[in-house]
Amino acid sequence: MKLEAQDILKKLEWRYATKVFNPNKKISAEDWSVIEQSLLLSPSSYGLQPWKFLIVENKVIREQLLPISWGQKQVTDASHFVVFTTLKKISETYIKHFIERIAQVRGQNAESLIGFQNMMIKNIVETRTPEDVSAWNHRQSYIAMGFMLETAALLGIDTVPMEGIDPKAYDKILGLENSDYQTVAAVALGYRDESDKYAQVKKVRFEKSSIIQKI
Template sequence: MNTSVCTPDSLLTQLQWRYATKKFDATQKINLDQWQALEQSLVLSPSSFGLQPWKFFVITSPEKRAQLLSHSWNQQQVVDASHFVVLAIKKDLDEADVERYLARMAEVQQIPRENLDKLGGVVNSFLDKLDSPLAKQAWSARQVYIALGFFMLSAALLGIDTCPMEGIDPSAYDQVLELEDLGYQTVVACAAGYRAADDGSAQRLKVRYAQADVITYL
């Protein structure tokens, strides 16, 4: 059964419309209903095994956003965008995190926890093969980028601008936001809001390789 509520043309229109917004209109704010939908796009993002090795910090404090500005190459999106999200990964992912997820699965799906023992063994075995903290961090970071993509696409479909930001100092972000005490570390950030009328980047044509150069059917 086709449950699509978005046509191919409307999807492509919004993908052409979106760009990495360089200048936000600081006077325009995302309304509550739309923001709650964007929050859910993060909550509903897929991850390997469904493990969700992440947390998303929405920075509402103007003071903290001002502090982060100097650790973001002074990119004004940090302070001008309606909303600013820091996407972080769980440090030291271990069996306790797997158990937490399995307990949540049992609760939501209303099944006995012991029915998930085999799945738990598979996930723990996989994590054991990531034999260093750096390997686990790299795996977790890849999951975060899936969530970032979901968030940006959802925003585009709602007519909301975004700017993914890797031009930041993750360690400095962790200090400002005190993430180390919470067991998380910054990976990437994303500003969301509405483009300023004089953002020249909005008029630039997208530079992408031809479809034949990036898609191959085998």
């Protein structure tokens, strides 16, 4: 199964950080389930998936997020709004939970994975500082974000990734303060409004020769 190269490129050029969504156009359930799968299928270091993706369906909560998102209207106008959160730390318990999942999915004995488990406990729990683990988890979640942005583009769905939010204030509203997770960023998804002039402006990218180097 191969997608046509030119079709992929066209979609990537069509994608832009959408500033104005049409509040009346909703993503179909079928397309949305593909987008959710793209999050589940995202790679992560060791496969640890140190994240949760919160799909904010509640309109009242979306309104509450608006002022702590620099007033960016995409938060309330887009069809769907996803908050990316990551684990604040990775514990021995979490690693064991992951090992149990591997054993379950692959029909293996957890005992046979003890070497892998101990290696992760040594390299993560016993070696990395909490700050390092938090930064590492943040990086992982951006991979999932990239997967989702590209999948949406291929489906002809508009998106805007959003770091223009106050993660600590998000944590408060989303009830994450005393949880294992913390807000990283968000993505709004839906369909561009025809009034959005940013859909027409040229993409600004440096020359390929200064960005991609062969050595």
